[in-house]
Each structure stands twice: as structure tokens, then as C-alpha cells.
Amino acid sequence: MKKVYIETYGCQMNVNDTEVVFSILASHGYERTEDISSADVIMANTCSIRDNAEQRIWGRVDYFNTFRKSRSGLVVGILGCMAERLKDALLDTRKVDVVAGPDAYRNLPALLEAVSEGHPQMDVELSREETYGDISPVRIDKNGVSAFISIMRGCNNVCSYCVVPYTRGAERSRDPHTIVREACDCVAAGYKEVTLLGQNVDSYRFEDVDFAKLLAMVADVSPQLRVRFSTSHPKDISDAVIETMASRPNICHQIHLPVQSGNNRILEKMRRRYTREWYLGRVAKIRSVMPDCGISTDAIVGFCSETEEEFRDTLSIFEEVGYDSAFMFNYSERPGTLAARNYPDDVPAEEKTRRLNELIELQNRLSLESNRRDVGKVFEVLVEGPSKRNETDLCGRTGSGKMCVWPDTKHRAGDYVLVRVEDCSSATLLCSLAEK
Ligand code: SAH
Ligand code: SF4
Ligand code: F3S
Secondary structure, eight states, X not given: OEXXXXXXXXXXXXXXXXXXXXXXXXTTTEEEOSOGGGOSEEEEEEOOSSHHHHHHHHHHHHHHHGGGTTOTTOEEEEEEHHHHHHTHHHHHTTSOSEEEOTTOGGGHHHHHHHHTTTOOEEEOOOOSXXXXXXXXXXXXXXXXXXXXXXXXXXXXXXXXXXXXXXHHOSOEEOOHHHHHHHHHHHHHXXXXXXXEEOTTGGGOEETTEEHHHHHHHHHTTOTTOEEEEEOOOTTTOXXXXXXXXXXXXXXOSEEEOOOBOSOHHHHHHTTOOOOHHHHHHHHHHHHHHOTXXXXXXXXXXXXXXXXXXXXXXXXXXXXXXXXXXXXEEEOOOOTTSHHHHHSOOOSOHHHHHHHHHHHHXXXXXXXXXXXXXXXXXEEEEEEEEEOSSOTTEEEEEOTTOOEEEEEOSSOOTTOEEEEEEEEEOSSEEEEEEOOO
16 A cells, blocks of 8 residues: 655645545555655645745645655655646646646546656646535544534635635535535544534525525534534625524534725725625624624735725724634735736735734734633533643633633543633633533
8 A cells, every 4th residue: 555645734624625635545545644754655735825835835845855865756746725826837846746736636546646657747627516525534633523524615706815716716515415414424433523614604505505504404413513614704694694503502603704804995905895894794793693602803914005094994893893813914915816916015024014913912912801701601612632731631612612721630532511711811711620
């Protein structure tokens, strides 16, 4: 059996894609290894979202090539978004033998077979239908408690800064019956939590099943199975989705609702297709139905022509919403996107970083304030395993997505326990076991 080693970069969908790739390769006589030095095939499943993501992968490609000296016949492959974006440019470096885009994974065994005869191979065909719906992913996360399920692929939104529509192709939704079957498989394998993945889950539709219906179908698989999802799009998240979340106790009250900017001129230029006022209206609706709902976000600072005053609108929307957590980024121009073609990347790098630091500092305070509001409360958490810092502590998340840590030698991964919040940092709730 040939041994395959894969490193995964980028979003959760890429993690799940790697699981699909392992499943496809396993049925063609390949075996997974976590030891790079014994691998016959070394691959990276890559991300193109920002320039620094790609730079990091170039560094890994050089590193992978150092193994050629000690292993003749070694195959180096690039999968995922960077494969799709750069295509032959990757083969031209002569450091890469196989290039396979996100919709080409069924062809990977054939590509690997052909390359072993000495010819570099590439398949970057995008598909309108491929969802890998029939493939049972080989789970690579170690805790055995939570699993990712991709419910759709691609994206039709064409936000002006974003490379995803080019690297992942057109949006398509997966047959809900295959999704429910995968959730059942997860339960049978002992998993306690599934996260439904899509770039914009709110635009999921397969025949008469929309995302609200799908959520209910997955939640009804087992009351012991927690259901999460990501990512919601502010322009599309419907009242039906919010009400379905409230109607099933096992759907976690957590919404990742990327705002990107708090300024209407910038939102328009980003082609997000909502306004600050619309966004705040959605947040108000979520909170009126689920006052305990965790809300997190993504934001970009220093987008083309963003002024200091416009950046202040992002600070103020963060303050107004009071996010529980956020991912924040400097704008990174991506070749071929609408923004790269039409607007100069004119906010200086130092200025972007200054704005980013200010936003991060604000979010640290907001996260701390949000956590402080939970001190004294009792939550049901799903144990993920021992905490990273201390072997005699366990960790797990609240329904709203906050990480809890508490001393515990009785329970183990996969148990549901009640914990009381005693103290907190901006990142963690420090808890004790509460009586059931
Ligand atoms: N589909 C999701 C986002 C996927 S990309 C959505 O629509 O919200 C994850 C995050 O990366 C985005 O929310 C955005 O904040 C950030 N991002 C995307 N393109 C970027 C770019 N060119 N520069 C900086 N950050 C970017
Ligand atoms: Fe990119 Fe916008 Fe699609 Fe999200 S919704 S993946 S930001 S184009
Ligand atoms: Fe990156 Fe592709 Fe995901 S660009 S964020 S790996 S969809």
C-alpha cells in the first residue's frame, strides 16, 4: 500500500475535503500516514484567500521537496484553492507533480497512477454538479466528538474582494438525503456534534428543501446530536432559519455572521448586498428570538479607498453588536477579482495594520465583556477532551460556542456535563462542575 500524507490549510470546508480525498484514495489502495518522512505521496490541500496563505504554502512546497533526496519516486501534490487558481504555474516550478482542483478529487487516483510514470498531471476542471454526496469522509480530527458535513460547494456571490467563486466555482447544494445519512453515520460512529458547512448556508436549496428545512431534518436525526453550521450570509439569513434554531434544543445557538465592514459605501463596493442597517436588523431579530445566541463575525480592514472615518464605522458596528468573537483581516488583493480589476489597493500596509490592531484590541475587550456576562451562569457543554494546558482539566463548548475549561477526572470526550462559570479570560470561561 502506498502511504499518503496531507497537510490541510484554509477553511473548515478544506478540512472536510481532505477527509473526502482520504476516502477516495483509501478505496484505491492508498493508506493515510501522519509521518511525512515515510510518505510516498505528500500533498497540501491549499487556500488562496489571502496572499499570506499562499506564501505559507510555497514555503511548504520547498520543504516537501527536501524529501526527494531520500525517497526516489516521491510524488508532491497540490490540491484545493491554490491548485485551482495557479494551475500550470504550479507545475512550471518543477517542484510539484500533481495539481488537482476542488472538483477533481475523484480523478486523483488516476492522476497519481499516471504521474508515477514520470509525467506531471493536472485536473482543475470545475463542475456544476459535483458534491461528493455519496462519499463517506475518513474523519481526520482526533477527538471523535465533532464532525464536519459539507452541505454545498462553491459560491455565487462574487463579493468583489473574494477569490472563492473563482477557486470553488458555482454554488451547488447536496442532496439532503445524503446529508441526513451522513449525520446518521456520525451518530453510529459515536459523534455528538456535526457542523454543516457552506460558504453561504442560507442559500442552500435542493428541490423543495431550503436551509431551514435541512436544519430541522438533521436535528431530528438524534436528540443527542448537537447541530452547528457555518457560514451565514447577512443578506440571506431567513426568519425561518432563526425560528428553526429556536425550535430544536439540539441546534446550537451560535451564528457566524460576517459583517466585513460597518460602512455602507464600503459594503456596496465589496458587493455584499446589504447595508449596516439591514445587518443590525438581522442581529436584532436573532436576539429577539434567541437572547442567548452567540454571534461572531469576520471583518476586513483597509479595503480599497477605505477612509479613517469609514473604518470607524466598523469599530462602531462591533461595539453596537458586541460580538462574542471575531476573525479580522487586512485586505489582501487577489488577482482576477472584481476589486483587483477595478479599484487600486491604496490603503498603505502600515495603515491597514494600525487599523487591524485597533479592531483586534476592541474585540478583545468585547470578548471579555461578553464572557464576564456569563460568570455565575450554568451551561450544558459537550466534552471535547483534556484541556491543552492541564491534563486534569477538561474542555468543551457551550451551545453559543464559548470554550469552557474545568477540573474534572470523572467525565470523558463525548459526555454532556453541566458547568458553572466561575471566572473568565477574553478567550475562555473558567468553570467548575455543576450538579446535574
Ligand atoms: N463565505 C464566507 C467567507 C469565506 S472567506 C462569507 O461570505 O462570509 C472567510 C473570510 O476571509 C471572509 O469572511 C473575509 O473576512 C476574509 N476574506 C476574504 N477575502 C479576503 C481578502 N481578499 N482579503 C482579506 N480578507 C479576506
Ligand atoms: Fe467569498 Fe462572498 Fe462567497 Fe463568502 S459569500 S465565499 S466572501 S464571494
Ligand atoms: Fe481558503 Fe478556499 Fe476555503 S480560498 S478559505 S480554502 S474556500
